[in-house]
Structures are given as C-alpha cells and as structure tokens.
Amino acid sequence: MAEKFKLDDKLEKGSVCKYLIEPALSKITRLLVLDTVTSTNDEVMRVLQQGVGGFVGCVTNHQSKGRGRDGKVWQSPANANVYMSIGCEFDVSQVGEVGGLSLACGVAVARLMSKIGVNVDLKWPNDILLNDKKLAGLLIETRISSSKMYVVVGLGLNIDMPESASKKIDQPWIDLLTALTAKGSNHNKSLADLELNGRNDLVAKLFNVLVECLLEYKSSGFMSFERDWNKLDLLTGRKVFIKTEDEEVEAKVLGYGNDHSLRVIINEEEKTYYAADIKLKIKKYANN
Numbered sequence: 001m002a003e004k005f006k007l008d009d010k011l012e013k014g015s016v017c018k019y020l021i022e023p024a025l026s027k028i029t030r031l032l033v034l035d036t037v038t039s040t041n042d043e044v045m046r047v048l049q050q051g052v053g054g055f056v057g058c059v060t061n062h063q064s065k066g067r068g069r070d071g072k073v074w075q076s077p078a079n080a081n082v083y084m085s086i087g088c089e090f091d092v093s094q095v096g097e098v099g100g101l102s103l104a105c106g107v108a109v110a111r112l113m114s115k116i117g118v119n120v121d122l123k124w125p126n127d128i129l130l131n132d133k134k135l136a137g138l139l140i141e142t143r144i145s146s147s148k149m150y151v152v153v154g155l156g157l158n159i160d161m162p163e164s165a166s167k168k169i170d171q172p173w174i175d176l177l178t179a180l181t182a183k184g185s186n187h188n189k190s191l192a193d194l195e196l197n198g199r200n201d202l203v204a205k206l207f208n209v210l211v212e213c214l215l216e217y218k219s220s221g222f223m224s225f226e227r228d229w230n231k232l233d234l235l236t237g238r239k240v241f242i243k244t245e246d247e248e249v250e251a252k253v254l255g256y257g258n259d260h261s262l263r264v265i266i267n268e269e270e271k272t273y274y275a276a277d278i279k280l281k282i283k284k285y286a287n288n
Helices: 013-018 040-048 092-116 176-181 199-220 223-232
Strands: 028-034 055-060 082-091 121-123 127-130 133-145 148-157 239-243 248-256 262-266 269-273 279-282
Touching: 013 028, 013 199, 028 040, 040 055, 040 082, 040 133, 040 148, 055 199, 082 092, 082 199, 092 121, 092 127, 092 133, 092 148, 092 199, 092 223, 121 223, 148 199, 199 223, 239 262
Parallel strands: 028 055
Antiparallel strands: 055 082, 082 148, 121 127, 127 133, 133 148, 239 248, 239 279, 248 262, 262 269
8 A cells, every 4th residue: 555645755866766667777877866956957967968878867855946948937946846857868860859759758747647546638848737737847958969969858746836936836837735635626635645655656656657758759759659649638629829929829729740840720820830939828827
C-alpha cells in the first residue's frame, strides 16, 4: 500500500534512485538532487556540455530563476511543487524533428498521471491542464555544438502552491492538492490516496517516463505518441485568442500540421502558427 504522500519528505538521491526503473536506471549517468538552484534546465545543460554522456537529471526543492516558455517566470517556491529537468544528446541531424518533443513529453506525463489516479488534458504546445487550469508545464531547450545537439526537458508540476506565490501567476492554474480536495471534484481523493510512495517516488516516476519518452522520440519521432495526443488534446474545435507581435485575433483551432504547427481558422481563412511565434489563450480565460 502506498505511504501517505508528503511534500515535506526530504528529496534524497538515494530515495529517488530506489524508485528508478529501466531504462532510466541505467541511462541516467548523472543525477543531481539539490536543495536550491537557479534553474534545473540550466544545471542540466551545463553538465551535459561537459561531455558526461547518457542522460543527466536534476531535481530541486527551489529555483531562484525558474522560467517557462517565452522567458516567463515559473513560480518555484521551496518545498511546494516539483521542479526537475532531464537531458541528453541528440544527433544534430534531428534538429528539425524536435518540434513535437514537448507534445510527446506531455503525453508521457499524462499517461503517468492517469496511472496514479489523476486525469489531465494537454494544451498545445507545452501545458498540462486539470479542469481547464494549468497543473504543469514543460520547457524544451536545445543547444547545438559541432555534431551534437543537447536537448533538455524541464518540468514544473504544481502540488501545493502557497498563496504568496500564487498571486504572481498570470493565468488560470491549479495544484494537485486543490484539485483533489475541491468541492465537486471528480477525483474525490486526497494526496494520500494517490498511488505514490511520497515525493521521491513521484520524481523517480517522472524521470522514468521522460527518459523512456526521449529514447522513443529519438528512434521513432512523434508517431507512437500521436494517438494519445489526439485523445488528450484540449484545443481542437475550441476558440482561442492568438497574440503575435503585430496583433491579437480570435481563432478556432482546426488541428495541427505534420510539423506540429497550430492550424486555425480566422475570418474563414485557414492559417498556420508556430509555438515560438505566438502566445495563446483559450477564449474562456482570455481576460484573466
């Protein structure tokens, strides 16, 4: 039986390793478990570029300069949530193929959340939502050096966000504790009910699925994730607001291109956008 899930159980390298399984167990050649760091993505990228080989992982209690997409601050208060990154080398020839990696990683995390008893949706390009609110976010960063491309996947997962930090978040959000205990919640659980042996187990399980995801993506691309992505996709058929450098327009999402771009219709005209070029909000929350 799972032990009571506690955020105040100390993050420990030995305890995280205890719950690692293959392929993560043998593929992670460097695992950093830190009390505080500027950014787990930065730390993993730094170590990867030292040529350690294999996978490098980092998890911390606190980030002083956590960030999300578009350089936005990722609120990272101490001992409240999960802040972690995993990275590895890709062949530089795959530089044009990593556009769907955030979608694949989202599927991997969503599959895990379902196994532990929490059903989530995915919002293109990198958000994991619960009850239409952001529960977690992914940040994919790459750096090219000679024939190598270093790829880092960062994940922030809200568990028990303190009020002081929540006031600084500029979009609808949710944490696991709130979602599970909210009146009328479909989950009707507490953190203690999740199929987890505490925080170290959760972190290890996330490393397990993300390493497996990266290996699969390196060998086969997005293909093995596409079916689940289509099931979990929250945007297709919904109205959104799209903000570019020049304008903000209302659109209806049609779906996605083979290059993982966003296909929308605006004033009866179909258009395509890439994640790096826009900011997107579901119309329901556009004024928040």
